[in-house]
Amino acid sequence: MFLSAAGTIGLGLDLSPGRKHASVLEMEELRDEQLVSMYLEGDEKSLDILIKRYLKPIYNFLARNTGNNKEAEDLTQDVFLRVWNNLKKFDTEKVFRTWIYQIARNASIDYLRKKKALIFSDLDTEDRQFSESLADESEPVSDRLNREEAGMELAENLQKLSLDDRTVLLLHYNEDLTFREIADVLNEPMDTVKSRHRRALLKLKKFFKEQK
Amino acid sequence: MTDKLKIAQEGELEAKIREIFSNLDRLEPGEELYSSIKKAIILKKRIMVSEFVAMGSGFVVVLSLVFYSTKTVFEKISQSGTIQFFSLLFSDFKDVLANWKSFSLYILESLPTSEILLSLTGLFILFLLSGIIINFRENNKFLLN
Numbered sequence: 001m002f003l004s005a006a007g008t009i010g011l012g013l014d015l016s017p018g019r020k021h022a023s024v025l026e027m028e029e030l031r032d033e034q035l036v037s038m039y040l041e042g043d044e045k046s047l048d049i050l051i052k053r054y055l056k057p058i059y060n061f062l063a064r065n066t067g068n069n070k071e072a073e074d075l076t077q078d079v080f081l082r083v084w085n086n087l088k089k090f091d092t093e094k095v096f097r098t099w100i101y102q103i104a105r106n107a108s109i110d111y112l113r114k115k116k117a118l119i120f121s122d123l124d125t126e127d128r129q130f131s132e133s134l135a136d137e138s139e140p141v142s143d144r145l146n147r148e149e150a151g152m153e154l155a156e157n158l159q160k161l162s163l164d165d166r167t168v169l170l171l172h173y174n175e176d177l178t179f180r181e182i183a184d185v186l187n188e189p190m191d192t193v194k195s196r197h198r199r200a201l202l203k204l205k206k207f208f209k210e211q212k
Numbered sequence: 213m214t215d216k217l218k219i220a221q222e223g224e225l226e227a228k229i230r231e232i233f234s235n236l237d238r239l240e241p242g243e244e245l246y247s248s249i250k251k252a253i254i255l256k257k258r259i260m261v262s263e264f265v266a267m268g269s270g271f272v273v274v275l276s277l278v279f280y281s282t283k284t285v286f287e288k289i290s291q292s293g294t295i296q297f298f299s300l301l302f303s304d305f306k307d308v309l310a311n312w313k314s315f316s317l318y319i320l321e322s323l324p325t326s327e328i329l330l331s332l333t334g335l336f337i338l339f340l341l342s343g344i345i346i347n348f349r350e351n352n353k354f355l356l357n
Contacts, residue, residue: 047253055245056240059239059241060239064236072241073242073245076249077249080253081252088352147235148235150232151236151237154235155236173233174236198222201222201226205229
């Protein structure tokens, strides 16, 4: 009943009990949380739409975060399996997008731990030894690179960052999450995320300079 | 360095990094990934439903065993004379009290111990299975409807 009211008021869709199956086009306009509720009530199409909606972003995030495109496919499958398995526990009052990225981030951590490519300090929240200097002694970062080179260098330099720093940058610049949403993903205060973002930018700048 | 200058430089750095990120190609997954995910979910669903059916079947089997062993317990008790011996408690209470050790031993010896143990074990397993099945059903209503 609530869903039909919300749907009717919010989107002008008729989701009343009498009309059980909205068209696929109409369903694609529904919010993630509405699709989750519909799936839990037995609508299989809702899950298909959710998977299609997040397949590429999650894959892209995992591939960039782990640095391994091939393994990222298996990880993406693992993420969606975990999502499906835990859908019944998802609180539809919360934001699905941050929840799925949380699962994706945890999957990256598990993968990197297995590969022993992750050391404890990669998850540290503070990098006290890194001296933060904004004094720009040299030419701007991207002026000397063409588009493709800049992209490749960025991909390379991202792998030099810690997992959490990389996660913040990828989620913010690639997936357009706000700092508040990233804070939910990382389960950290927003100020910590902003500091992490700032330090990550400075580290990236340093890496680009070193490659000059 | 003043705060304003610091903020301005930070903003400039962020803008440059954002520009570089725009050069980062969006990676495309293989064409089969979506169908792999769907197949994996369907397989997991089938496994969970099979587990539920197996638990249900196990419940029915254990229930039958408990029923059979409980029936046997009552039959053996009625055949062994234990009930008649118990009735002495009401008819000759003083004699029973005087010979309570022998009376107790005889009662214990006449009971079908193994069948009673089997019934109680079966009841315990039934109790556990019921809890597991109810919990499974509560957590996976969307699977089993």
